[in-house]
Amino acid sequence: MSLFKRSSSPNWYYKLYPPGGGPVLYGSTGTQDKAKAQEFHDRLKADLWDQAKLGHKPRYTWNDAVIRYIGDREGLASLETSKTHLRWLDQHLSGVQLTDIDRSRIDAIAHAKRMEPRVVQTRKGPKKLGRNVSAGTVNRVVGVLKAVLNAAVEWEWLDRAPVTKRAKVVSKRIRWLTPVEAERLLAELPTHLADMAQFSLETGLRRSNVTGLQWSQVDLVRRVAWIHPDQAKARKAITVPLSDAAVAVLRRQLPKKRKPEHVESVFVYHGSPVYQTVTAAWKKALKRAGIRDCRWHDLRHTWASWHVQRGTPIQVLKELGGWETMEMVQRYAHLSADHLSQWVQPMTEAPAKLHLAAR
Known part of the structure; x- marks a missing residue:
């Protein structure tokens, strides 16, 4: 059949x-x-x-293109996020011929996404918020759609992909903690989360790299850790120099008992790796510390912000943080004003000198 x-x-x-x-x-x-x-x-x-x-040219559908697109990108760190967007797009494009996906259809899909309520995950399940999804989310969904169409052009399944406008995105401020806030937060967190948070503040590692850290990735003698390419978002190995505080955190993990199947895991709680960090304990600690609007990923923002404020060159920070492009690191550049000081100082001293000369 x-x-x-x-x-x-x-x-x-x-x-x-x-x-x-x-x-x-x-x-x-x-x-x-x-x-x-x-x-x-x-x-x-x-x-x-x-x-x-x-002798007609083959006609392909959106489904055909998605299957090949995913197959061509197996192993990429961003593929799982793309799959999430592709599953949402399926309701609008399943069975549609690629040649029928024009600008008006893409604009309609973008509008449909923009009108969706924002959803967050809670302990009781998904919860709809009172506001729509952001322009950035719309751009990411449309970006995946156009990536598939551009790939189809490369495969010669399409003559050209439609040209569309990106929704205007207003850059949000970077949320970072002051040293005083960080100290308060660490004091309020339970011991296992406090250690993981301090290690994040010392290394700038992403949550998945901290929760998944293995002892085979750590050398306490050389004071270095490393993230393998398949664990890094940019799929490039990251060398992580360890500060005195980071080494102290790791040494505190050595005597902890671990279940046999998790003997290699660095950070454990009751013998098992900690995969969920934004728990009720995290939220209660934030409340007791008087800190609002803070996610676990903001610990990475804090690490990068502190580096820039201390004068770490942007190029060095890019390598330390494992970012793929300079654009990602430039978000923190405004936090350093050292290169502007020479222009401000004469402006503040000149009026005083002129006033003294006049006397």
């Missing part, structure tokens, strides 16, 4: 024999509706006949 089901998916799959021979074609129709699946199958079969007998 040309249509069939698989135990691993609720969708219908097709099997087609191209006219004139060639490899058998298998694939998902992208739908659970048998009538729609049959329509998809018949249209694809007619397209194959047109290609073989009339």
